[in-house]
Amino acid sequence: MVDPGHGGKDPGCIGLRGTQEKDIALWTAIELKRHLLAAGRYRVAMTRATDLFVPLEERVLLAQQHNATLFISLHANASRNRAARGASIYTFAERPSDARSAASARRENAADLVKRSWHSASPDVRQILSGLLRRETRSHATRLQHNLVAQFTRDMPGLTPCARHARFAVLRAPDIASTLVELGFLTNRLDEALLIQHRHRTQIAAAIVHAVDYYFASGTVYLKG
Ligand SMILES: [Zn+2]
Numbered sequence: 146m147v148d149p150g151h152g153g154k155d156p157g158c159i160g161l162r163g164t165q166e167k168d169i170a171l172w173t174a175i176e177l178k179r180h181l182l183a184a185g186r187y188r189v190a191m192t193r194a195t196d197l198f199v200p201l202e203e204r205v206l207l208a209q210q211h212n213a214t215l216f217i218s219l220h221a222n223a224s225r226n227r228a229a230r231g232a233s234i235y236t237f238a239e240r241p242s243d244a245r246s247a248a249s250a251r252r253e254n255a256a257d258l259v260k261r262s263w264h265s266a267s268p269d270v271r272q273i274l275s276g277l278l279r280r281e282t283r284s285h286a287t288r289l290q291h292n293l294v295a296q297f298t299r300d301m302p303g304l305t306p307c308a309r310h311a312r313f314a315v316l317r318a319p320d321i322a323s324t325l326v327e328l329g330f331l332t333n334r335l336d337e338a339l340l341i342q343h344r345h346r347t348q349i350a351a352a353i354v355h356a357v358d359y360y361f362a363s364g365t366v367y368l369k370g
Pocket of ligand 1: 150151
């Protein structure tokens with residue numbers, strides 16, 4: 146499941162030149178879907194394929210309805226510090242890895258309010274089982290995250306990607322390995338200039354496909370190319 150962040154009434158963050166995060170996310174997602182389908186090995190669905198507002202919880206439900214194995218959410222970042230740039234690749238965690246990760250999750254989660262249906266009103270046994278499932282899913286998500294970081298580092302060294310974790314609502318599915326990619330900072334002149342280039346987004350899509358290929362090919366991190 147490819148998840149372009151934001152959409153419709155929610156533009157996400159706005160770049161120095163007025164670039165809207167929702168557009169960068171959608172354009173990159175469309176490119177990613179095209180690359181995944183071209184690989185001939187994947188079924189691909191998107192949480193939105195147009196400029197549409199989709200609540201965060203609904204995105205997770207859509208992934209579950211499609212029996213998704215992977216959930217890849219695409220976003221762009223913003224910071225008051227205009228020097229901040231580069232990609233970050235997130236997995237879910239109750240405790241954020243650092244202050245910037247916490248701020249990113251707060252900003253992305255603000256799109257709507259999320260019901261914690263998995264945390265409430267379930268019997269003890271179901272909680273234990275779902276805890277085990279969740280732990281296994283997170284280890285898969287971490288493997289995908291590390292593959293993505295390795296592939297981004299190789300293919301787009303300027304973006305200096307790093308692995309982080311935070312409480313992103315959209316990564317909560319207990320049974321789907323989920324990751325959120327902040328593709329770069331729209332508040333950084335260089336990152337924004339890259340992200341508005343179709344060629345750069347094509348490069349991103351290819352890097353993600355390679356990382357996904359290795360996710361399914363092995364249990365370890367390898368680089369392609
Ligand atoms: Zn976002």
